[in-house]
Amino acid sequence: MTEKKFMAGNEAIAEAAVQAGCRYYFGYPITPQNEIGEYMAWRLPDIGGTFLQAESEVAAIYMVFGAAGAGARAMTSSSGPGISLMQEGISYIAAAELPCVLVNMMRGGPGLGGIHPSQSDYFQATKGGGHGDYHLLVLAPSTGQEAASLTMLAFDLADKYRNPVMILGDGNIGQMMEPIEFRPPEEAFASPKKDWAITGTPGRKRNLIKTLFLDPVILEKRNLVIASKLREAVKNEVRFESFMTDDADIVIAAYGTVARIAKTAIKVLREKGFKVGLLRPISLYPFPYQAFSQMAERVKNFLVVEMSMGQMIEDVRLAICGKSKIHFYGRVGGIVPSYEEIVGEVEKIAKEAR
Amino acid sequence: MEAVFERPKTLTTVSTHYCPGCGHGIIHRLIAEVIDELGIREKTAVVAPVGCAVLLYNYFNLDSYEAAHGRAPAIATGCKRVLPELVVFTYQGDGDLAAIGTAEVVHAAARGEKITTIFVNNAIYGMTAGQMAPTTLIGQKTTTTPDGRAPERAGYPIRVCEMLATLEGAAYIARVSVSSPKNVMQAKKAIKKAFETQIKGLGYSLVEVLSQCPTNWHMTPTESIKWVDEKMAAYYPLGEFKTPKES
Amino acid sequence: MGKIEIDEEFCKGCTLCIGVCPQKFIRIANHVSKKGYHPAEFCDSESKCTGCTLCALMCPDAAITVYREKKVGGEKK
Numbered sequence: 001m002t003e004k005k006f007m008a009g010n011e012a013i014a015e016a017a018v019q020a021g022c023r024y025y026f027g028y029p030i031t032p033q034n035e036i037g038e039y040m041a042w043r044l045p046d047i048g049g050t051f052l053q054a055e056s057e058v059a060a061i062y063m064v065f066g067a068a069g070a071g072a073r074a075m076t077s078s079s080g081p082g083i084s085l086m087q088e089g090i091s092y093i094a095a096a097e098l099p100c101v102l103v104n105m106m107r108g109g110p111g112l113g114g115i116h117p118s119q120s121d122y123f124q125a126t127k128g129g130g131h132g133d134y135h136l137l138v139l140a141p142s143t144g145q146e147a148a149s150l151t152m153l154a155f156d157l158a159d160k161y162r163n164p165v166m167i168l169g170d171g172n173i174g175q176m177m178e179p180i181e182f183r184p185p186e187e188a189f190a191s192p193k194k195d196w197a198i199t200g201t202p203g204r205k206r207n208l209i210k211t212l213f214l215d216p217v218i219l220e221k222r223n224l225v226i227a228s229k230l231r232e233a234v235k236n237e238v239r240f241e242s243f244m245t246d247d248a249d250i251v252i253a254a255y256g257t258v259a260r261i262a263k264t265a266i267k268v269l270r271e272k273g274f275k276v277g278l279l280r281p282i283s284l285y286p287f288p289y290q291a292f293s294q295m296a297e298r299v300k301n302f303l304v305v306e307m308s309m310g311q312m313i314e315d316v317r318l319a320i321c322g323k324s325k326i327h328f329y330g331r332v333g334g335i336v337p338s339y340e341e342i343v344g345e346v347e348k349i350a351k352e353a354r
Numbered sequence: 355m356e357a358v359f360e361r362p363k364t365l366t367t368v369s370t371h372y373c374p375g376c377g378h379g380i381i382h383r384l385i386a387e388v389i390d391e392l393g394i395r396e397k398t399a400v401v402a403p404v405g406c407a408v409l410l411y412n413y414f415n416l417d418s419y420e421a422a423h424g425r426a427p428a429i430a431t432g433c434k435r436v437l438p439e440l441v442v443f444t445y446q447g448d449g450d451l452a453a454i455g456t457a458e459v460v461h462a463a464a465r466g467e468k469i470t471t472i473f474v475n476n477a478i479y480g481m482t483a484g485q486m487a488p489t490t491l492i493g494q495k496t497t498t499t500p501d502g503r504a505p506e507r508a509g510y511p512i513r514v515c516e517m518l519a520t521l522e523g524a525a526y527i528a529r530v531s532v533s534s535p536k537n538v539m540q541a542k543k544a545i546k547k548a549f550e551t552q553i554k555g556l557g558y559s560l561v562e563v564l565s566q567c568p569t570n571w572h573m574t575p576t577e578s579i580k581w582v583d584e585k586m587a588a589y590y591p592l593g594e595f596k597t598p599k600e601s
Numbered sequence: 602m603g604k605i606e607i608d609e610e611f612c613k614g615c616t617l618c619i620g621v622c623p624q625k626f627i628r629i630a631n632h633v634s635k636k637g638y639h640p641a642e643f644c645d646s647e648s649k650c651t652g653c654t655l656c657a658l659m660c661p662d663a664a665i666t667v668y669r670e671k672k673v674g675g676e677k678k
Contacts, residue, residue: 024436050435054428055461062425062458066401066432069419070440074432092422198417198433200397200440208411210402210420355604355668359657367610369636370662374615379661386663535621535658568615575615 004181009144010035010174013103013167014043016151017075019182021191022101023049024074026063028056028082031115032171033105036077057082061089068098069209071197073155077103079171080121081112083129090164091130094226095211097196099158101151102136102166105174106307108334116334117170119256122311125168126285133223135230137165137237138284140255144178150282157237159192161229168284170307172257172336230286239282240291244270248277250349251295253304253316255281257336262305265342276346284312292319301349303327305342307335362386364395368412375575377565377582378406380532381474382413384542385445388549389416398441399433401426405447406480424455427462430469441552443470449479452488452512459518459560466523466557470548473514473560476567477586484570488512491589496570511589515562519595525557527596531564531587533579544594556598564590603652603669605643611664612640618656618665626650 007015014036017025025040037053044051054060060076067074078086083104093100106121108114125138137157141147147169154165198207213219241259244266245251254262259280269276279295279302281288296302302324304313310328317326329345331337364386372378389395395415402410404423411418421429426444434442451459451473459471478496479485485498489511493502503511519527526548530541541563548559564586566578573581607618607627612634618641619627626649630642641664643650652669 024432026432052431052435052465055457059425059428059431059458059461062422062428063432063435065425066419066429066434067436068432069429070433070436072436074436088422089425198399198419198440199437200399201415201417202396206411206415207417208420209418210411212408212420355602355652355670357666358603358652358669359654359665359667361608361611361663361666365663369611372661374613374638374661375617376661379663380659383661383663532659535655538658575617576620579617579620 004179006177006179007144008035008175008177009147009169010105011039012144012148012180013077013151014039015182016148017101017155018043018047020073020152020155022073022075022155023047024067024072025076026052026054026060026067026074027076027078028054028060030079030082032107032174033077033079033103035174036103057085058089061086064100065089065093065096065098068093068100069096069198071194071199075101075103077105079105079107080109083121083124087130090136091132091134092211093164094130094134094136095132096209097162097226098164098209099162100164101154101158102164104166104168106168106170108332114334115171117172117257117307117336118332118334119170119258119307120309120311120332121168122284122306122308125166126287134226135285137161137163137233138168139165140168140282140284141173142256142259142280144173144176144180147173148180148182161233163229168256170257234286237283238286238288238290240288241280241282242291243278243280245277245279245295247275248299249275249353250301250303250346251299252276252278252342252346253292253302253312254278254306255284255312258305258307261337261339262342265339265346268339268343269346274346274350281312287315287319289315289319292316293321296320296323300324301327301353303329303345303349305329305337307331307337362390364389364415366413366415370413371409372406373569375566375568375578377476377532377563377567378474380538381472381563381565382410384538384545385472386414387542388546391546392549394441397439398443401430401442401444403444403446403450405450407445407447407474408481410445424450424453425458426450426455427458427467427469427471431462431467434467434469438468441549443472443549445472446474447480448475448477448487448489452514460521463518463521463524463558463560466525468552468555469558470552471560472545473562474565475514475562475590476565478567478570480567480570491585513590515560515595518560523558524560524596525598526551526559528594529562529564529590529592531582531592533564533566533582551598602648603650603667604645604648605650605656605668606666607641607643608664609634609636609640611662612638613662614638614640615661616641617659617661621655621659623653623655624649627656
């Protein structure tokens with residue numbers, strides 16, 4: 001049974017989390033994602049869940065640690081400055097192999113920055129952020145609808161890999177209101193038994209949720225365990241969309257809100273006779289390196305468009321490995337590029353290519 | 355003859371790494387005795403700090419979390435909200451609770467989280483070998499106050515119990531010491547009352563235990579318990595600062 | 602009457618028990634334990650220990666077990 005609701009992306013994420021079985025939300029207000037916490041503040045108590053506004057993002061991430069350690073589906077959400085505060089806790093969660101979902105609705109940075117959308121936390125999300133060898137699985141929705149479905153997927157992936165999963169959105173996706181359909185997941189996922197969780201110890205040996213391993217031999221083994229999980233994720237969890245790329249001479253690489261705008265630019269360019277397409281990563285970690293590499297066999301010009309000074313472009317370069325020319329167009333500070341700007345950039349590239 | 359005093363069951367058989375005479379050992383033993391007597395071992399979880407007690411999960415036969423420095427009350431909150439029937443306690447030193455973790459403990463108390471904190475105050479940073487703590491006394495020499503703590507440079511020590519007792523959510527706040535058998539028995543009573551406060555769902559409970567650190571105070575264990583009685587208890591008076599309203 | 606047993610697996614020779622024993626029946630041993638400490642040892646040649654438990658109360662390592670005779674209706678077992 002599906003229901004369509006007119007709601008903001010932020011609210012869609014919160015409702016999707018509830019439908020995925022999340023009953024514990026801990027967070028701290030920060031623009032532009034406050035609607036997530038506010039939605040949870042009335043939704044969770046209604047169904048016997050817990051919403052708790054923590055004293056800071058630092059406290060919030062550790063409440064997630066505690067709840068996830070007790071075997072619950074728990075989440076938090078924030079924006080750049082708050083996600084920065086959470087980095088130590090995220091490293092601890094990854095090290096302890098706890099499942100949880102994190103949401104970053106990106107805003108202009110660095111520092112206190114601005115409250116308008118950006119994509120300038122890509123490095124933070126995909127390359128680390130916290131200390132030590134670990135990775136978040138990172139999913140980047142492009143619409144409110146996709147934000148809802150990826151949030152549901154995020155909880156399943158978190159349990160499957162015992163790893164934190166991040167939904168990387170931006171203020172635009174969070175604020176924009178669209179009709180959202182909540183569908184049951186495509187594949188029914190059997191939630192794994194959490195016999196490692198803290199539940200009290202009737203009839204079993206005690207469980208320890210710890211990350212300190214002073215013996216380097218043991219700590220290396222722990223790192224190898226995490227690395228092997230991530231290798232599995234790299235094999236199985238790559239997600240991307242190819243839009244009009246079959247005959248494209250120029251391929252735009254973009255994710256999130258920018259990808260959506262790029263689709264409009266592509267429609268305009270196609271009407272003008274340009275053969276242009278979009279390769280849209282949906283999983284930013286694991287990044288669709290192979291998809292880009294294969295496309296670069298035929299396509300000789302890529303245009304990476306980001307709301308940043310150029311972060312995803314490094315992964316595109318890594319994937320393409322010099323086989324094709326890579327161009328960049330970026331806007332920062334909270335400015336969202338218009339489809340006309342993207343059209344202009346593609347026309348420039350097409351002209352140079354002739 | 356029958357045994358009238360034995361090693362509590364809630365302690366594992368692992369010998370602790372604490373220095374000879376350290377208060378941690380006595381406090382661990384008292385907590386274990388209380389858990390044994392209340393019969394709650396199988397429904398108790400502990401959140402370990404960063405500090406000398408970081409490895410306490412090796413000594414207590416309990417489900418345990420290892421917290422980041424100062425964050426134990428937040429982790430305990432997350433756990434207790436998921437499993438309200440579990441008895442959840444944090445065990446924290448003076449750096450963990452009164453420096454980096456001050457926000458977390460204040461807000462856990464303010465929210466009246468039904469968790470218990472055992473706060474070990476030894477007026478110094480033990481694990482990192484003897485720096486000043488927020489609870490270091492004026493004039494006390496540490497590696498970062500080599501001439502003795504001077505208020506114009508390093509401010510004044512914090513009285514945690516008095517501070518937390520002002521919060522509505524705090525139901526039981528007490529300060530005890532383990533410097534003599536009499537004080538040890540009082541400490542055990544307070545720890546038991548704190549756990550009972552949680553079990554009855556009355557709010558946040560905290561027991562601050564003045565504890566000796568012979569190694570970093572550069573004293574023998576016998577000298578160190580005297581220092582607790584004569585110097586520490588003068589600035590940090592023993593007693594109950596808040597008691598639960600119910601009968 | 603009473604007696605104590607000090608477990609050398611746990612005793613670190615901190616002497617807190619020695620400080621509180623009202624009858625001075627505990628002393629530091631000459632030998633070194635497997636842990637590398639001079640442990641405390643019970644010496645009560647005339648069996649005068651009352652099993653008061655003051656030593657065990659102070660022990661940071663829960664190394665002391667205290668035994669006491671049970672009095673049954675005035676008769677000592």
